[in-house]
Amino acid sequence: MVLRYDVIAKEIFLSSSIPLNLDIERYFNHHKMMNRIRAFEETAATANADGLVLGAIHLSIGQEAIASGVCQNLEKDDFLLSTHRGHGHTLAKGANPQSMMLELLGRRGGICKGKGGSMHIADFSVGMLGANGVVSANINIASGAAHAIKLKGGNNISCCIFGDGAINRGPFLEGLNWAGVFKLPVLFVCEKNGFASTTVTEAMTSGEGGKQRAQSLGIPAEEVDGNDIVEVDECVRQNIEEIRSGGGPRFILCNTYRLHGHTASDPALYREQKDVDEAWRNDPISKCRDLLKNAGVLDEDLEGHQTDALSEMRAIYDEAKQAPWPELQLAYEDVQDSGDPREEAF
Amino acid sequence: MTVMTYADAAKAALAEEMRRDPLVWAVGEDLGRGGVFGQYKGLVEEFGSERISDAPISEAAIMGASVGAAMAGTRPVVEMRFADFALCAVDELVNQAAKARYMLGGQTNVPMVIREPMGIWRSSAAQHSQSLESWYTHIPGLVVVVPSTPADNKGLLKSAIRSDDPVVYLEHKNIWGIKGEVPDEDILLPFGKARIEREGADISIVSWSAQLHVASEAAENLQTKGISAEVIDLRTLWPWDKEAVFSSVEKTGRLLVTHESVSVGGFGAEIAATVSEHMFKALKHPVRRCAAPRVPISYAPPLEDMIRVTATNIVDVATIMMDSGN
Ligand SMILES: Cc1ncc(C[n+]2csc(CCOP(=O)(O)OP(=O)(O)O)c2C)c(N)n1
Numbered sequence: 001m002v003l004r005y006d007v008i009a010k011e012i013f014l015s016s017s018i019p020l021n022l023d024i025e026r027y028f029n030h031h032k033m034m035n036r037i038r039a040f041e042e043t044a045a046t047a048n049a050d051g052l053v054l055g056a057i058h059l060s061i062g063q064e065a066i067a068s069g070v071c072q073n074l075e076k077d078d079f080l081l082s083t084h085r086g087h088g089h090t091l092a093k094g095a096n097p098q099s100m101m102l103e104l105l106g107r108r109g110g111i112c113k114g115k116g117g118s119m120h121i122a123d124f125s126v127g128m129l130g131a132n133g134v135v136s137a138n139i140n141i142a143s144g145a146a147h148a149i150k151l152k153g154g155n156n157i158s159c160c161i162f163g164d165g166a167i168n169r170g171p172f173l174e175g176l177n178w179a180g181v182f183k184l185p186v187l188f189v190c191e192k193n194g195f196a197s198t199t200v201t202e203a204m205t206s207g208e209g210g211k212q213r214a215q216s217l218g219i220p221a222e223e224v225d226g227n228d229i230v231e232v233d234e235c236v237r238q239n240i241e242e243i244r245s246g247g248g249p250r251f252i253l254c255n256t257y258r259l260h261g262h263t264a265s266d267p268a269l270y271r272e273q274k275d276v277d278e279a280w281r282n283d284p285i286s287k288c289r290d291l292l293k294n295a296g297v298l299d300e301d302l303e304g305h306q307t308d309a310l311s312e313m314r315a316i317y318d319e320a321k322q323a324p325w326p327e328l329q330l331a332y333e334d335v336q337d338s339g340d341p342r343e344e345a346f
Numbered sequence: 347m348t349v350m351t352y353a354d355a356a357k358a359a360l361a362e363e364m365r366r367d368p369l370v371w372a373v374g375e376d377l378g379r380g381g382v383f384g385q386y387k388g389l390v391e392e393f394g395s396e397r398i399s400d401a402p403i404s405e406a407a408i409m410g411a412s413v414g415a416a417m418a419g420t421r422p423v424v425e426m427r428f429a430d431f432a433l434c435a436v437d438e439l440v441n442q443a444a445k446a447r448y449m450l451g452g453q454t455n456v457p458m459v460i461r462e463p464m465g466i467w468r469s470s471a472a473q474h475s476q477s478l479e480s481w482y483t484h485i486p487g488l489v490v491v492v493p494s495t496p497a498d499n500k501g502l503l504k505s506a507i508r509s510d511d512p513v514v515y516l517e518h519k520n521i522w523g524i525k526g527e528v529p530d531e532d533i534l535l536p537f538g539k540a541r542i543e544r545e546g547a548d549i550s551i552v553s554w555s556a557q558l559h560v561a562s563e564a565a566e567n568l569q570t571k572g573i574s575a576e577v578i579d580l581r582t583l584w585p586w587d588k589e590a591v592f593s594s595v596e597k598t599g600r601l602l603v604t605h606e607s608v609s610v611g612g613f614g615a616e617i618a619a620t621v622s623e624h625m626f627k628a629l630k631h632p633v634r635r636c637a638a639p640r641v642p643i644s645y646a647p648p649l650e651d652m653i654r655v656t657a658t659n660i661v662d663v664a665t666i667m668m669d670s671g672n
C-alpha cells in the first residue's frame with residue numbers, strides 16, 4: 001500500500017522534536033503486522049469459545065510490538081524458536097495464517113498436519129523451528145541451531161523468544177552459557193509480561209531478573225519498553241547487526257503486559273481490573289497508531305489495517321471450519337524411520 | 347579384519363563417519379582430552395576442537411543444543427559420559443528429540459546419536475552403574491542400540507550416525523577393553539537384526555550388551571551338562587528382531603531372557619509377553635527372566651555382586667526349565 005499523508009499533520013510532525021529520521025514506512029508495516037497478529041489472536045479466541053479449538057491456546061494480545069519488532073528484523077533463513085505464546089512470532093516470521101488456523105483447529109492442511117496444535121506451531125519453510133510446550137526448552141535448542149550455523153559457516157542467526165517465567169528453569173542458565181562459551185549467533189529475547197500462568201513472575205524470581213542474569217554470563221543485555229515498537233525495532237536491529245558481524249550472543253529484555261488471561265479461557269481473576277485497565281492505556285498498537293497519525297499518516301489507512309486484518313482472519317477461520325479432519329493414517333506417520341509403530345498395539 | 351577393543355571400534359566408526367561427512371560432529375564433557383574412557387582419544391588432533399567439541403557440565407544443553415543443531419542440518423554425536431547423567435536431560439531427549447518430527451508434522455527430523463556408557467563397573471555405586479535401556483524402548487521416536495562386541499560397536503555406531511532418527515546408543519562400561527576382530531571396511535549393521543551368538547536346540551537364551559557374554563558363559567556350562575543352548579544377541583531393542591527370537595523358540599520351545607538391568611519393567615518382560623502372545627503353543631515351559639532385583643547398585647564389591655546376574659544363575663534356571671519341561 002502506498003503511504004498517504006495528511007499534509008498539515010506531516011508538516012507539524014517534521015518540525016517537532018520527534019526523531020526526524022523515523023522511517024515511517026517501516027512503522028506503517030509494523031502497524032499492519034501488529035494488527036494482523038491481534039486479529040489472529042482475537043479470531044483464535046473466538047474459535048476457542050466456539051469449541052473449535054480444543055486445546056489450550058495462549059494469546060499474545062498486548063505483546064504484538066515484540067513479535068513484530070523482533071521477527072520482522074529476521075531474514076527468512078534466520079532461525080526462530082518461540083514459546084507456547086507463539087502465534088504472533090510465527091506470523092511475523094512469515095508463516096501462513098491459514099495453515100496456522102487449520103493447525104489450531106486440528107484440521108487437514110494444518111501447518112503440522114494437525115499433530116501439533118497451537119503449542120507446536122512451526123514453519124520450517126520460513127525458518128520458524130517451533131513453539132514449544134515445555135517452558136524454557138527452546139533456549140538450548142536455539143543455541144544448538146546457532147551452533148549448527150557456526151559449524152556450517154553461515155551468516156544467518158538464531159533467535160529465541162521466551163517468557164519471564166522461563167528464566168527460572170535450568171535451560172536459561174545452560175543455554176545462555178552455551179551460547180556465550182561458543183560465541184554463537186543467537187538473539188535471546190525475554191518477554192517480561194509480568195506473569196507466569198497465574199503467578200506474578202517477580203514473586204518467584206530472586207535477584208534482579210533476566211537482564212542481570214544474562215550480563216552475569218557475559219552476554220551484553222539491554223532493556224526496552226516492549227510496547228514501544230520504535231524502541232523494540234531499533235534495539236533489535238542494532239543487536240542483530242552486532243550478532244551478524246560476529247559479536248556473539250545478545251539479550252534483550254522487553255517489558256510488556258499480558259492483557260488477557262494465561263490461556264484464552266482464563267478470566268485472570270487473580271489480578272486487579274484497574275491494573276488491566278491501566279495496561280490497556282499502554283496498548284502497543286494504539287501507541288504505534290498515534291505515532292503514525294502524528295507523523296501525518298492518514299487515519300483511515302491505519303483504521304484500514306485493523307479492519308482488513310479482522311476480515312482476513314475471519315475469512316481464514318470460516319474456511320478452516322469447513323476443512324475436514326486429517327487423514328487417519330497420519331497418526332502412524334512421522335514417528336521414526338526404524339521399526340513399525342503399529343506393532344504390539346491393540 | 348583388525349583386532350581391536352570395543353572402545354577403539356567405536357572410535358574407528360566415529361572417525362570414519364566424520365571423514366565421510368563434514369556435518370558429523372561430537373560434543374560432550376572432556377572430549378578434547380579423549381573422553382573419560384578414552385573412547386575419543388586422538389580424534390581432536392585429526393578433526394579439531396570444533397568437531398570434537400568440549401562442553402560445559404550442562405547435560406540439558408548438550409542434549410538440547412544437539413537437538414537444535416540436528417534440526418538445523420548437522421549430525422551431532424552426543425556424549426553423555428555416564429548413562430545416569432542423561433537423566434539430567436530427559437526433557438531434551440524425550441519431549442524434544444523424540445517428538446519433534448512427529449509433533450511438527452514431519453517438517454524436520456532429529457538425526458543425533460546419544461552415547462550413554464551404562465552398566466555395572468566395579469564399585470561405581472548407584473549413580474554411575476545403571477542400565478536403563480528399557481525406559482527408552484517405551485518412547486516412540488527413539489532407536490535403542492545395545493552392542494555387545496567390538497565388531498558390532500563399529501557397525502552399529504556407523505548406522506546410528508547415518509540414521510535420521512535420534513538413536514540412544516548404550517555402550518557398556520565393563521566391556522570397553524574386550525577385544526575382537528573388527529572389519530576394516532565400511533560396515534553398516536541394520537537395526538532390528540539380531541545375531542545368533544551360538545546355535546543350540548534345547549533352550550533359547552536372549553540377551554544383549556555385556557550380559558550377552560554372561561549368557562554365552564552359561565551356554566558353555568550348560569553344554570557340559572548336556573544342554574544345548576542357543577544364544578541370541580538382540581543388538582538393538584527398538585526395533586527388535588522378533589523373527590529371530592520366534593524362530594529360535596519355534597525350534598527349542600524354551601525361552602530365557604537375561605539382562606543386567608532390573609527385572610521389573612525390564613525389556614525381558616516385553617520379550618516374554620510378545621512370545622507368550624504369539625507363540626504360546628510352541629512353549630514347553632513358561633518364559634523365564636534372569637535379571638536384577640529391584641534395588642539400587644551397591645558400592646562394596648560383595649554387595650554389588652549380590653545383584654549381578656551370573657552364569658550360574660542362568661544355568662540354574664535353564665536346568666530347572668529343562669527338568670520341568672514336558
Ligand atoms: C517445564 C514446564 N513447566 C510448567 C509448564 C506449564 N506452563 C505453561 S506456560 C507457563 C507460564 C510461563 O510463563 P512465562 O515463561 O512468563 O511465559 P508467558 O506465559 O508469560 O508468556 C507454565 C507454568 C510448562 N509448560 N512447562
Ligand SMILES: [Mg+2]
Nearest residue numbers: 163164195196
Ligand atoms: Mg510471563
